[in-house]
Amino acid sequence: MLIKVAVIDDHRIFIEGLHSLLSAQNGFQIVHQFYSEHIPDEYLSFQNIDVVLLDISLGDSNGIDLCLKIKKKNPGTKILFLSAFYQNSIIIRALRSGGSGYILKNCSRKELFDAIRSVSQGKNYFSHEISQMVAQSFLIKDPTKLSIESITPREREILYWIVNELSNAEIAEKLGISIKTVEIHRMRLLSKFGVKNTAGLVRKAIENNVLAEISL
């Protein structure tokens, strides 16, 4: 069972190191390798590739956009981010761009092999540092910031339908109440969330995870 691997990184030395590492290990084969971030679209056909090792900081381009492109062309190919970068927002964007895992460049040989095997089998893999960082990003640093006023069950219900693109009239009909009542609930939501309009309402609702149904 040979796992076919492609590597995309802008550091030539790093790719060569990876090449020698994977070649020395049974079960891996590096099929493609790109040194630059400027990869023409016609080269993005990875039908016969199992796993792409992708760096996030690719010169002036970035690995996240590249990941999106690759997954659109080759939905079956798994992406494993391999980066020295660990800034929270970057990690989360990477995860949302279609990747299957994220490890750090200073990881052990064993972890690299484990990660490649895992994602090639359709599983996910996160290095300990990455998953810890993602989890910690949810913690409230400042306890005084726990100030989002609690919303009532009915307000929560109204909010749910707002986020699902229903108008006040549609919500009123669905819940069997008057439009005026929906309006009132909506205004109280704006006030409680401290926002100016629907855009802010939806953003805060998602960010603060008020709606369990609306995951991420």
Add this chain to the structure above:
Amino acid sequence: MLIKVAVIDDHRIFIEGLHSLLSAQNGFQIVHQFYSEHIPDEYLSFQNIDVVLLDISLGDSNGIDLCLKIKKKNPGTKILFLSAFYQNSIIIRALRSGGSGYILKNCSRKELFDAIRSVSQGKNYFSHEISQMVAQSFLIKDPTKLSIESITPREREILYWIVNELSNAEIAEKLGISIKTVEIHRMRLLSKFGVKNTAGLVRKAIENNVLAEISL
């Protein structure tokens, strides 16, 4: 250096087990313990408590709301969630409610002690299972969901300000263009995203990671 601990759980046997565990170990002292979820507000003064071990599934009440209450009254007291529960949305809501860590009830003795020590020192602690689960919740399961029509740089800029609660008039002024132009961009965004209104626009923009600046 004695760490003062309070335990809140609705399983009497579990609390007694915890008590004997922590008593046998130097450095810990269980000061309070509650068996029920119905704790009167006047008992929520934990000024001299370092760490509260809190179960999430407290009968008909829930540990998340209780955590919010405790942190509001005692910002300095650390909360360590200790639960058998691991459903994604619940975990994330728990983290956002002011806790400092989250471990599973089937964890090892050593992990329990480590976790309590960590949070009492102001650090965070997540069991491996929890942090992995949180990280995985960000992954896109279905690659075909990455298929949003590409938007132009200007549309992206408009979208950014929409998500930041600016009105068409405010965006027009900020970018030095007419309101009519902003309207056109906005309508094209609605069309490209396949949504009906601002709520859908903001939701899709966040979910599909269109805006790098809007992380979480």
Add this chain to the structure above:
DNA sequence: TATGAAGTAGGGGTTTACCCTTATTTTTGG
């Protein structure tokens, strides 16, 4: 039993979003 929180609903009004249409200029790529 009374006080507050939650849900309900009306009137009346302003502002903003949404949806057509057409049309010019600029930029970009083959």
Add this chain to the structure above:
DNA sequence: CCAAAAATAAGGGTAAACCCCTACTTCATA
């Protein structure tokens, strides 16, 4: 250099959101 895409902007209109106000009912709980 030409065609396509992108950005600009207008007029004109409807629908929806937003923001005041008052006021009634229910329900829990102190």
